[in-house]
Amino acid sequence: MVRLTDDALAAARLIAEQRRPGVVVVDGEGRPVTVLPGSQVLRFSVPGYVQEDPSLARVYDEQGGADVCLRNLSGRSVKEVLPPEEKRYELPMVSGEATVLECAATMARLRTPLIVVSDDEEIHGVVTASHLLEVILNASEPRA
Amino acid sequence: MTVSQVLSVVVFVGAYVLIATERVHRVAAALGGAALMLALGLTDGETAFHSLDAGVDWNVVFLLLGMMIIVGVIKQTGLFEYLAIAAAKRAGGRPYAMLVMLVVITAVASAALDNVTTVLLIAPVTFLVCDRLGLNPIPFLIAEVMASNIGGTATLIGDPPNIIIASRSGLSFNDFLVHLAPFVVVLMAVFVVVCRWLFRDAFRYDEKRVAEVMALSEREAIRDRTLLVQSLVVLALVLTGFVLHSTLHVDPSVVALLGAGLLVLVSKVTTEQAIADVEWETLVFFMGLFVMVGALVKTGVIGEVSRALADAVGGEPLLAVMALLVISALLSAIVDNIPYVATMSPIVGELVAAQGGTPQAESLWWSLALGADLGGNATAVGASANVVVLGLAARNGTPISFWQFTRYGIVVAGLSILLAAPYLWLRYFLLA
Numbered sequence: 045m046v047r048l049t050d051d052a053l054a055a056a057r058l059i060a061e062q063r064r065p066g067v068v069v070v071d072g073e074g075r076p077v078t079v080l081p082g083s084q085v086l087r088f089s090v091p092g093y094v095q096e097d098p099s100l101a102r103v104y105d106e107q108g109g110a111d112v113c114l115r116n117l118s119g120r121s122v123k124e125v126l127p128p129e130e131k132r133y134e135l136p137m138v139s140g141e142a143t144v145l146e147c148a149a150t151m152a153r154l155r156t157p158l159i160v161v162s163d164d165e166e167i168h169g170v171v172t173a174s175h176l177l178e179v180i181l182n183a184s185e186p187r188a
Numbered sequence: 189m190t191v192s193q194v195l196s197v198v199v200f201v202g203a204y205v206l207i208a209t210e211r212v213h214r215v216a217a218a219l220g221g222a223a224l225m226l227a228l229g230l231t232d233g234e235t236a237f238h239s240l241d242a243g244v245d246w247n248v249v250f251l252l253l254g255m256m257i258i259v260g261v262i263k264q265t266g267l268f269e270y271l272a273i274a275a276a277k278r279a280g281g282r283p284y285a286m287l288v289m290l291v292v293i294t295a296v297a298s299a300a301l302d303n304v305t306t307v308l309l310i311a312p313v314t315f316l317v318c319d320r321l322g323l324n325p326i327p328f329l330i331a332e333v334m335a336s337n338i339g340g341t342a343t344l345i346g347d348p349p350n351i352i353i354a355s356r357s358g359l360s361f362n363d364f365l366v367h368l369a370p371f372v373v374v375l376m377a378v379f380v381v382v383c384r385w386l387f388r389d390a391f392r393y394d395e396k397r398v399a400e401v402m403a404l405s406e407r408e409a410i411r412d413r414t415l416l417v418q419s420l421v422v423l424a425l426v427l428t429g430f431v432l433h434s435t436l437h438v439d440p441s442v443v444a445l446l447g448a449g450l451l452v453l454v455s456k457v458t459t460e461q462a463i464a465d466v467e468w469e470t471l472v473f474f475m476g477l478f479v480m481v482g483a484l485v486k487t488g489v490i491g492e493v494s495r496a497l498a499d500a501v502g503g504e505p506l507l508a509v510m511a512l513l514v515i516s517a518l519l520s521a522i523v524d525n526i527p528y529v530a531t532m533s534p535i536v537g538e539l540v541a542a543q544g545g546t547p548q549a550e551s552l553w554w555s556l557a558l559g560a561d562l563g564g565n566a567t568a569v570g571a572s573a574n575v576v577v578l579g580l581a582a583r584n585g586t587p588i589s590f591w592q593f594t595r596y597g598i599v600v601a602g603l604s605i606l607l608a609a610p611y612l613w614l615r616y617f618l619l620a
Binding site for chain 2: 091092093094096097100103104105108112
């Protein structure tokens with residue numbers, strides 16, 4: 045989890061080093077606000093002009109490409125990296141009682157790579173898409 | 189005035205106001221106006237679709253379609269990105285030298301391609317080189333879009349108003365080259381010098397960051413070398429066809445369609461990719477406009493306006509040329525120049541005919557083209573390319589306000605008209 049005011053670069057490092065699909069963003073009181081997927085971090089770090097004209101991505105060498113992405117993230121907060129509020133992802137959340145299918149349905153509907161498990165503002169943890177798939181596949185194995 | 193004349197003027201003015209104020213989409217306004225003209229019997233299907241004088245000008249529609257297909261394919265080659273990065277490197281990262289090269293590339297490209305496409309291609313690479321050098325991209329973008337509007341004035345295919353003028357007047361591609369291109373070259377030279385003063389605060393840079401530009405590899409921007417060669421060969425053939433069209437007795441629209449067909453045939457581009465960049469909305473907008481203006485012709489409104497204007501300036505052709513230049517520039521600064529030129533073309537055609545079609549009378553066409561094309565630089569909404577660049581700048585986090593653009597635009601458009609007036613006077617009156 046990261047806070048809205050945390051450094052965006054630190055959030056990117058957390059996603060990269062722990063190989064997570066994204067992180068849950070919480071407000072000052074620790075309440076979950078939204079999910080920051082790795083794809084959104086990339087979207088923010090890749091310059092808009094390269095997204096407009098993808099052929100420009102090829103004119104950078106690897107070091108130059110990494111530098112330009114880092115430059116866009118440095119000095120930014122997590123809040124700045126998030127999409128504007130009206131376009132922000134709905135918080136994917138289920139209660140601790142939710143079944144595997146409920147989790148899967150919520151993730152599919154919101155197209156999110158992770159989901160927050162929470163009751164009464166208390167966060168129990170996070171379920172990732174890969175972990176959920178692992179549970180589903182293992183559950184079906186004995187009958188296969 | 190007859191009832192049909194009053195009705196046609198009311199429908200036309202209503203649609204024009206909707207287009208100018210953008211209260212409804214311009215295509216809806218033009219099509220709605222055309223539908224009303226047909227429904228009220230102010231024009232008919234035969235006239236609207238088959239009349240050369242009062243119907244849809246299919247030469248304009250198909251010339252635009254052909255060029256849009258060709259441009260859509262060229263866009264996929266990465267040629268512009270290559271040229272712009274190579275120019276920035278050749279300029280050694282020095283901002284003013286870079287700006288000069290970028291505006292010259294933009295102006296030359298705009299003479300052969302449409303202005304909106306040109307700025308769409310040049311803007312992203314401008315952001316890139318400015319980002320590398322830590323420069324504010326806004327002065328570069330404003331200079332480029334103005335260069336695009338100036339460069340587009342030089343040729344028959346450079347700006348949609350010129351296409352309309354060519355079709356209505358019967359003037360050839362070479363006529364535009366001979367009458368407008370020399371002036372545009374001079375204007376570009378003046379513009380480049382003026383940019384040094386206009387954007388003087390934008391040229392401070394950190395020399396240490398030049399290495400970041402020099403590290404860019406322009407060759408990697410070329411996505412498909414074979415397609416690049418094919419596109420350039422076809423473009424060269426099309427331009428040759430335009431130059432020779434009056435000798436070969438082939439309309440420019442046919443040349444453009446043949447070029448588009450040839451390019452799709454010889455390249456591996458799919459039909460879907462080839463037509464992906466066709467602006468169907470623009471083509472439909474043109475059709476609606478032509479039907480509306482055609483109704484004004486059919487009901488005799490255009491004829492009456494032309495006669496009134498001819499009476500007003502009958503003995504003074506120079507006054508007519510200067511008035512048309514200034515009025516066209518002023519109106520094009522605040523409303524879309526395409527409907528303006530579509531409306532004025534039949535009027536100017538009748539004025540030229542009334543004056544016996546002399547070179548002095550024909551200079552009315554050049555006055556209309558220069559006023560309408562160059563007046564678009566005056567404000568942020570004066571030309572489609574201006575609006576597109578403002579949108580791109582906002583999306584990239586460097587918004588350009590209306591007044592930020594306009595304070596430069598008024599200087600450049602004003603200067604352009606101040607230079608165009610003596611050019612028209614010298615060439616068509618004093619030295620004629």
